[in-house]
Every structure is written in structure tokens, then in C-alpha cells.
Amino acid sequence: MTDPILDIRGISKSFGALKASNNISLDLRPGEIHALIGPNGAGKSTLIKQIAGGLRPDSGSVYFDGQDITDLSTAARARLGMGRTFQVSSLAMEYTVLQNAVLGALGNRGDIFRFFRPVMKDADLLATASEALEMVGLEDFKSSVTSELSHGQRRQLEVAVALTLSPKVFLMDEPMAGLGTEGSHRLMGFLGELKHKTPILLVEHDMDAVFTLADRISVLVYGEIIASGSVDEIRGNPIVRSAYLGEEAET
Amino acid sequence: MRKETICNAALLFGLLAFPLWAWVTDEPFLITLTTRAIVFAIAGVGLNFALGFGGLVSLGHAAFFGLGGYVMGVLAFHAQTYTSVMDWPFVISGTKSMPIIWLVTIILSAVLAVGIGALSLRTSGVYFIMITLAFAQMLFYFTISWSTYGGEDGLSIYVRNGFPGLNTMDPIQYYAICYVVLLMVLAFVFALSRSSFGLALGASRQNEDRIQAVGQVPFRLYLTAFAISGAITGLSGALFADLNRFVSPTMFSWQTSGEIMVFVILGGVGRVFGPVAGAVLFIVLEHLLGGLSEFWHIYLGAILLGVVLFARGGLYGLIAGREVAHD
Numbered sequence: 001m002t003d004p005i006l007d008i009r010g011i012s013k014s015f016g017a018l019k020a021s022n023n024i025s026l027d028l029r030p031g032e033i034h035a036l037i038g039p040n041g042a043g044k045s046t047l048i049k050q051i052a053g054g055l056r057p058d059s060g061s062v063y064f065d066g067q068d069i070t071d072l073s074t075a076a077r078a079r080l081g082m083g084r085t086f087q088v089s090s091l092a093m094e095y096t097v098l099q100n101a102v103l104g105a106l107g108n109r110g111d112i113f114r115f116f117r118p119v120m121k122d123a124d125l126l127a128t129a130s131e132a133l134e135m136v137g138l139e140d141f142k143s144s145v146t147s148e149l150s151h152g153q154r155r156q157l158e159v160a161v162a163l164t165l166s167p168k169v170f171l172m173d174e175p176m177a178g179l180g181t182e183g184s185h186r187l188m189g190f191l192g193e194l195k196h197k198t199p200i201l202l203v204e205h206d207m208d209a210v211f212t213l214a215d216r217i218s219v220l221v222y223g224e225i226i227a228s229g230s231v232d233e234i235r236g237n238p239i240v241r242s243a244y245l246g247e248e249a250e251t
Numbered sequence: 252m253r254k255e256t257i258c259n260a261a262l263l264f265g266l267l268a269f270p271l272w273a274w275v276t277d278e279p280f281l282i283t284l285t286t287r288a289i290v291f292a293i294a295g296v297g298l299n300f301a302l303g304f305g306g307l308v309s310l311g312h313a314a315f316f317g318l319g320g321y322v323m324g325v326l327a328f329h330a331q332t333y334t335s336v337m338d339w340p341f342v343i344s345g346t347k348s349m350p351i352i353w354l355v356t357i358i359l360s361a362v363l364a365v366g367i368g369a370l371s372l373r374t375s376g377v378y379f380i381m382i383t384l385a386f387a388q389m390l391f392y393f394t395i396s397w398s399t400y401g402g403e404d405g406l407s408i409y410v411r412n413g414f415p416g417l418n419t420m421d422p423i424q425y426y427a428i429c430y431v432v433l434l435m436v437l438a439f440v441f442a443l444s445r446s447s448f449g450l451a452l453g454a455s456r457q458n459e460d461r462i463q464a465v466g467q468v469p470f471r472l473y474l475t476a477f478a479i480s481g482a483i484t485g486l487s488g489a490l491f492a493d494l495n496r497f498v499s500p501t502m503f504s505w506q507t508s509g510e511i512m513v514f515v516i517l518g519g520v521g522r523v524f525g526p527v528a529g530a531v532l533f534i535v536l537e538h539l540l541g542g543l544s545e546f547w548h549i550y551l552g553a554i555l556l557g558v559v560l561f562a563r564g565g566l567y568g569l570i571a572g573r574e575v576a577h578d
Contacts, residue, residue: 053463078466090461092454100461103454106447107465113475114447122447165465 003066004029005199011050011060018047021057022223026201028169033195035210036204038220044203045087045173047220051201052171053077053082065168081108081200083167086123087174091146097157098142101129104164109238132163136190152183170200176209188213200245211235219243254570259524262531266430274423282422283494288534289429290491292525293436295514296525297483302438302512303521304449305476306456307372310508311383313477315360315365315481317503319488321394322356324406326496331409347426349414352489359480360485368477372470383507391503392417405499412493419493429490441523443479452476484511513551515560520569529565 004027013021028034038044049055051062053074061070069077078084087244091100099120105128106112106119119125133139141149146157155175159193162170175191176184188209189199195215204210209229210217218228219240227233227240234240266289273281301307329345331334336343346352371382395403411419419425443449454470455462458472462469492498501507510533518529536554540547562569 073468074255074463075468076464078464084464086460086464090458090464092457092461093458095450095454099450100454103461104465106450107462107467109311110466112447112467112472113450116444116446119443119447120445161461161465220560 002030004063005065006051006201007063008051009061009063011047011062013046013057014054019223021090023179024223025059025060026218026225026228028201029197030199031184031196032215033191033202033213035214035217036205036220037204037207037210037217039227041122042220043223044220046223048171048173048203052082056070056137078107078165081165081168082171083162083165083169083207084171085153085162085173085175087153087177087203089151089154089158091154091157091161093145093147096133096142097138097144097146098129099150100157101133101164104132105129106160108165128164129187132160133157135159135163137186151178152180155179155183155187159190167198170194170198171203172200174205175202176204176206184209207227229237252359253571255524255567258567262527266433266527266531270423270426272297274511279422283369284538285420286422286426286494286533287491288428288531289426290487290494291511291514291530291533293297293429293433293487294484294490294511295518295530295572296436296440296523297480297485297487298432298511299480299515299520300343300443300483301477301480302515303525304444305452305480307473307477307480308380309383309477310478310505310512311371311378311387312481312511313503313505313507314383314387314489315364315484316488316511317387317390317394317500318360318363319356319485319490320492320498320502322359323412323489324350324490325400325407326352326355327408327412328400328406333514339504341411347410347412349412349419349493352382352412352493353486356485356489357482360488361482363485364478364481365474368474372473372477381399384508387503387505387508391500391505394500395565396504397554399444401499403498403500404478405501408496408498411496429494432486432490437515437523437527440483444523448472448475461566470476490498491531504569513555515565516555517565519565522567522571524564525567532566 006028008021008024008026010025011021012023024047036044046055050057053072061068064080064082089183092103094142100134102120102125105125131144136159138153138156138160149157159175175187179187184206191213214231216229217231218225221243226243227237260482270282270285298309298312301309324335327347330347336345367383367386371379374382379409400406413419414428417424451462451467452472452542459469488502498504514526514529514533519525534553537547540550558565
């Protein structure tokens with residue numbers, strides 16, 4: 001078996017008496033989509049923040065590409081190759097689609113402290129940005145202002161900006177949320193292709209998407225991973241059914 | 252051509268034509284008045300770079316405006332009394348040369364801004380406003396008690412500082428100097444706004460998560476922007492002191508910080524030329540309304556309220572449309 005690129009080793013995080021993460025171990029291997037599911041309040045966002053940066057675990061560590069990144073900042077983790085898309089769109093809303101993509105390419109190249117050359121005339125950055133926009137199907141919206149995009153298009157743009165970073169892994173926090181059926185299907189097709197190049201840790205509510213896309217699934221309930229395994233294993237797991245899938249079916 | 256570009260051109264042309272007309276008709280007072288507007292405009296362009304482009308609401312830009320004033324005052328004071336600024340560990344003598352004064356001002360203002368910024372940028376929102384205000388107030392009270400340089404009474408400089416090849420005491424020639432400085436500052440800020448740094452800074456203002464997710468640190472962007480902003484406002488302080496041939500602690504007062512912010516808000520936050528329009532409008536109002544009543548600030552307040560409530564883009568937003576350029 002290949003070595004995991006992202007390896008979360010026994011991390012715990014408490015807020016007062018609440019154990020938001022309780023000794024969580026999780027890994028992501030090249031070529032796969034590892035889905036993380038769990039009901040609201042299970043601690044998915046807390047976990048993602050500890051992986052992407054911004055929240056330090058009380059104990060345990062996060063290894064990325066063989067390196068302990070537990071103490072690194074969000075920005076440093078991004079530079080190492082962690083591409084992230086947010087649950088709530090985090091784009092520069094006043095900028096155009098192209099500007100957002102160029103920003104990603106620029107951040108990745110690292111030379112943001114340039115004061116005179118017009119950045120939107122930089123051929124390299126434009127090429128990287130355009131390529132990423134084409135991959136997600138936004139090439140016709142380059143000059144649209146981001147705040148005028150539909151919800152689904154913003155999701156696509158989030159993915160495109162992450163693509164410009166040529167990351168080693170993707171952390172995607174509910175990329176399907178709010179997408180229509182058609183949008184979901186298109187994004188699913190895209191992610192299914194993308195994983196061969198870059199593995200994806202996918203936090204998702206859409207069960208159809210998870211069962212279709214994921215190679216492995218981990219189920220998080222009350223800060224604990226109660227089950228982890230292949231799609232069939234999770235589907236058939238009685239604990240998961242009662243703790244999570246059952247609840248879903250009732251609502 | 253875009254509306255905003257036309258407005259910019261009209262503004263620059265007006266600021267060239269009006270003083271020339273005043274010069275031809277021999278109205279030196281109007282030239283001086285326009286010079287004031289230009290100098291205020293530079294201060295506003297400086298603050299706007301932090302406030303409009305970086306989203307850093309500084310209520311302490313009087314610190315830089317005043318520092319520029321005192322750099323000019325102190326250097327010129329020593330030059331006119333033939334004393335040195337300091338003798339140990341090395342001798343620094345005064346100067347009456349504008350270019351040298353500007354250079355010293357720009358460097359010291361940037362250093363001061365890095366110092367203030369390094370501390371205050373750890374906070375945001377209301378706390379940032381209060382801390383920047385506090386720094387400016389510290390300098391205000393410091394200069395009040397600094398008796399070597401006049402304390403509360405300030406410092407008078409008898410002859411305006413010199414610029415090679417020009418007679419700076421001639422209002423129209425001093426105006427020309429300030430106008431060219433304004434043009435250079437505008438060109439500089441315009442270039443910055445289109446550069447890599449400008450793109451990243453604007454993105455950071457809109458969404459800090461985004462800039463971190465692309466691997467960059469907002470703090471560094473903010474600190475650099477604050478230093479650039481402080482240096483520009485500092486430069487305008489030196490020009491202002493030379494215009495009046497007088498510098499006093501008032502330049503450090505929080506009212507000064509507030510006025511600079513008024514230029515930015517009146518003209519249009521986040522537009523390169525916004526503060527120029529704002530400063531011109533401020534001077535026009537001060538001149539016209541000030542002639543009607545001593546309490547003209549009441550009308551200014553009402554206009555400001557109107558702008559904030561109904562025309563968030565300021566004067567530029569009204570004339571050139573809400574849309575900010577994307578190129």
C-alpha cells in the first residue's frame with residue numbers, strides 16, 4: 001500500500017467540557033477520495049480547521065507529505081500544497097472571476113511584493129488562471145464580478161482557485177452544498193477525474209455524492225470516528241445506520 | 252473612455268486651470284487656497300491607500316502628517332539658527348532644501364508607520380481605530396511639551412524652504428511643486444493598485460481566509476500598506492508646513508486625523524482620485540460656508556452624514572457610478 005500523503009495521528013481538541021475532536025486518526029492516500037461524513041455538530045469543521053490550520057489540536061499531530069505540520073500557520077500549509085475550498089464561499093467578492101484565479105496563481109508563485117508591474121498583464125499567471133477556470137467550466141465568466149455569480153458558480157470558482165495552487169491534496173468542505181442536481185453531477189464527474197491527479201479529503205452532506213464518489217468513508221459522530229472503511233462497509237455498518245444514516249432517513 | 256477616467260482628467264485639468272486663472276488675475280490668495288487643497292489631497296491619497304485599499308481604518312494619520320511637519324520645522328529651524336540637530340554620535344545639521352526634507356520625511360514616516368503598524372495591526376475594527384488614535388495623541392502631547400521647538404506655540408520658519416531652480420516664495424511656483432508631487436503620488440498609487448501587491452492587498456481586505464488559503468500572510472500585506480500610506484501622508488505634512496511656514500502640535504491633533512478621513516469619505520473610499528475630489532470639496536465648502544457662518548462645520552457634518560447614508564461611494568460614486576474598475 002502506498003504511503004499516505006496526509007496523516008492525522010490521534011488529534012484531540014476540547015472547548016471547555018466539549019470534546020470536539022476525540023483522538024481522531026485519519027489518512028489520505030494518493031489517488032483516492034476519502035469522504036468524511038457526520039451529522040451537524042459532529043466536529044467536522046473543527047477537524048478541518050486543525051488540518052488546514054487556524055486551530056491547534058490539544059494533542060496529536062498532523063503529518064503532510066512526511067512532515068509534521070501541526071505547528072505551521074494556515075499560509076505555510078497552503079504553500080506546502082494544501083488546497084482548500086471553504087464551506088462558506090471565501091472569495092474576493094469585489095474582484096472578477098479572473099482576478100480571483102490570478103490571485104491564487106500569484107499566491108502560489110509567491111512574489112506578491114511586486115509594486116509596479118500590472119499583475120493582470122502577467123502572461124504566466126493568466127495562463128495558470130485560465131487553465132484552472134477552463135477545468136471547472138468558468139472560462140466564459142472570466143470578467144464577471146464574483147458577487148454576481150450564482151452560488152454554484154462560486155463553488156466552481158473556489159475549486160478553480162484551489163487548482164491554481166497545484167496542490168498535493170485538496171480539502172473540500174461541502175463543495176456540493178447548494179448546488180442543483182445538474183451542478184452536483186458535473187462537479188462529481190470532475191472530482192472523480194481530479195482524484196487521480198490529486199487526492200481529496202471531502203467533507204460532504206450529500207449522501208448520494210459520497211456513496212458515488214468516495215473510495216473510503218469515515219463517519220464522525222460527537223467528535224469521534226465511529227467507523228471507517230469502504231463504501232460497502234459503511235453502508236452495511238449497523239452502528240453507522242443507527243447513529244447517522246438512520247437519523248438522516250427520518251428527517 | 253470610462254466615466255471615472257473622465258472625472259480624473261477633469262479634476263487634474265481644473266486643478267491646473269484654476270490657479271493659472273488666479274495667477275493671471277492676480278489673486279494669490281486663491282492660489283494658496285488651491286495649494287492647501289492639493290496638500291490635503293496628498294494626505295488623503297495616503298490615508299486612502301490604507302483605508303480604501305487595505306481596509307485599515309486609521310484614525311491616527313495625523314501622526315504622519317505632524318511628523319512631516321516637524322521634520323520640516325526642526326530641520327529648517329536649525330538651518331535658520333545655524334545650529335545642529337544633534338552633535339553626538341555624529342553631527343546632523345539643519346537644511347533648507349525641500350528635496351532633502353522630503354526624503355527624510357518619507358523615511359521617518361515609513362519607519363514610524365512600521366512601528367505603529369506592528370503593534371496596532373494585531374488588532375482590528377474598533378480597537379485598531381482606537382490604538383492608531385492613541386499613538387497620534389501621544390505625539391500630540393509630546394510636541395506640546397517639547398519646549399525646544401516651541402511647545403504649544405509651534406515653530407515659525409521665516410523663509411520657505413528652497414527647491415533647486417525655483418522661487419518657492421512665489422505662490423504659483425510653490426503650487427507647481429505641490430501639483431507635481433500630487434501627480435507623482437497618484438501615479439505611484441495607481442501603479443500599486445494594479446500590481447501584484449495591490450491585488451493581494453485588496454483580496455486581503457475582502458477576505459483574509461482567501462489570502463491565507465493561497466499561502467500568504469495578511470499581516471505582512473497590511474504592514475507594508477500602512478508604511479506606504481504613512482510615508483505619503485508624512486510627505487503631505489512637510490508640504491503643509493512649508494505652505495504655512497509654520498508647524499504646531501495641531502498637526503498631530505485627532506481633528507487633523509478626522510479631517511484627512513473626511514477627505515477620503517467625501518471623495519470616495521478606495522478610488523485613487525477619490526481623496527483629491529474630497530479635499531477640493533472640503534476646501535470649497537470651508538471657503539464658501541466659512542464665509543457665511545463661523546459654524547460652517549455644522550453644514551459639513553450634514554453633508555458628510557448625507558454622503559455616508561446615501562452615497563457610500565462619495566463624490567466619485569455619485570458622478571462616476573458605483574462600479575469600481577476591473578481591468
